[in-house]
Amino acid sequence: MIITVGNTKGGVGKTTLAINIASARAMSGSDVWLVDGDRQGSAQIAIGIRSESNQHKGIACSQYVDGSVLRTQVLQQKSKYQDIVIDAGGRDSTALRAALIISDVLLIPFTPRNFDVWALADIASLVDEANSVRDGLRVYCILNLADSAGTDNEDAAEAVKDYPQFIYLDAPLKKRKSWANAAGVGISVLEQSPKDVKAQDELKNLLKILF
Numbered sequence: 001m002i003i004t005v006g007n008t009k010g011g012v013g014k015t016t017l018a019i020n021i022a023s024a025r026a027m028s029g030s031d032v033w034l035v036d037g038d039r040q041g042s043a044q045i046a047i048g049i050r051s052e053s054n055q056h057k058g059i060a061c062s063q064y065v066d067g068s069v070l071r072t073q074v075l076q077q078k079s080k081y082q083d084i085v086i087d088a089g090g091r092d093s094t095a096l097r098a099a100l101i102i103s104d105v106l107l108i109p110f111t112p113r114n115f116d117v118w119a120l121a122d123i124a125s126l127v128d129e130a131n132s133v134r135d136g137l138r139v140y141c142i143l144n145l146a147d148s149a150g151t152d153n154e155d156a157a158e159a160v161k162d163y164p165q166f167i168y169l170d171a172p173l174k175k176r177k178s179w180a181n182a183a184g185v186g187i188s189v190l191e192q193s194p195k196d197v198k199a200q201d202e203l204k205n206l207l208k209i210l211f
Contacts, residue, residue: 002074002084003210004099005107008126009119010090012109013144015042016183017173018087021107023050023188024207026057030082036063037070037095043087050186059186067094074102083211092126100130105210106137108166109144109173112156120163127165139165142206143172171205174198 005018015038022034036043047061060081064070070086078084086103088096100106108123110116120141127139141160146153153172160168173179178196182189189199 001082001105001211002078002086002103003105003107004086004088004096004103005109006086006088006096006099006123007090007108007110007119008092008096008122009110009116012090012111012116013173013179014090014109015046015087016179017107017109017144018085019043019046019183019186020179020188020203021207021210022059022083022085023056023182023186024190024203025083025085025211026059027188027190029057031060031080033060033062033077033081033084035070035074035084035086036061037065037086037093037099038089039065040089046183046186048186049184053185056187056191065089065093065095067096067098070095071098071102092122097126097130100126100137101134103137106139107210108139108141110141110156111145112143112147112152117156117159120160120166124163124165131165139167140169140210141166142169145175146172148174169206169209171202171209173202173206 005014026032044063086099178199182192
């Protein structure tokens with residue numbers, strides 16, 4: 001499966017989520033390739049840290065910020081891997097547009113904040129463009145960095161209904177330090193010690209839905 005974690009809005013936790021998904025799939029035994037489509041290269045740095053440890057299964061990682069290069073490389077090498085996770089940068093980029101053409105799944109993380117909800121219109125437009133030249137792209141929205149209490153989560157989830165391009169996943173990922181702490185060293189919360197059982201359960205639930 002080729003899955004892109006993307007959004008034209010920055011600061012929604014795309015890289016953190018992409019690393020957690022890729023690392024968890026590797027932990028389960030899949031051959032995984034994490035493709036970093038962001039000029040910042042944070043995912044590649046994190047996987048480099050992971051590779052320095054012998055405690056975890058290795059993950060291949062490459063950085064392609066040019067859309068034509070990303071598309072060509074992924075199509076040429078996809079047969080080598082069971083899962084390819086593309087971390088697209090938080091902007092309308094050629095890498096994101098290319099990823100939408102070649103992916104099986106687009107996972108759009110967004111936070112329960114007005115600016116993030118409003119920005120869904122931008123990524124919806126890109127999805128429409130992609131669907132005009134391809135078929136079969138599954139597009140999911142998921143609340144990331146969700147609040148532990150209050151009504152903002154519910155209000156944000158309700159707003160997704162305005163976009164028929166998306167399927168809302170009722171599997172919110174709560175705001176927890178463990179997500180970023182794990183991703184920062186290239187692992188998932190499933191591999192992290194000490195364990196954050198709540199974060200682990202949330203990731204397991206998401207993986208079950210996606211895969």
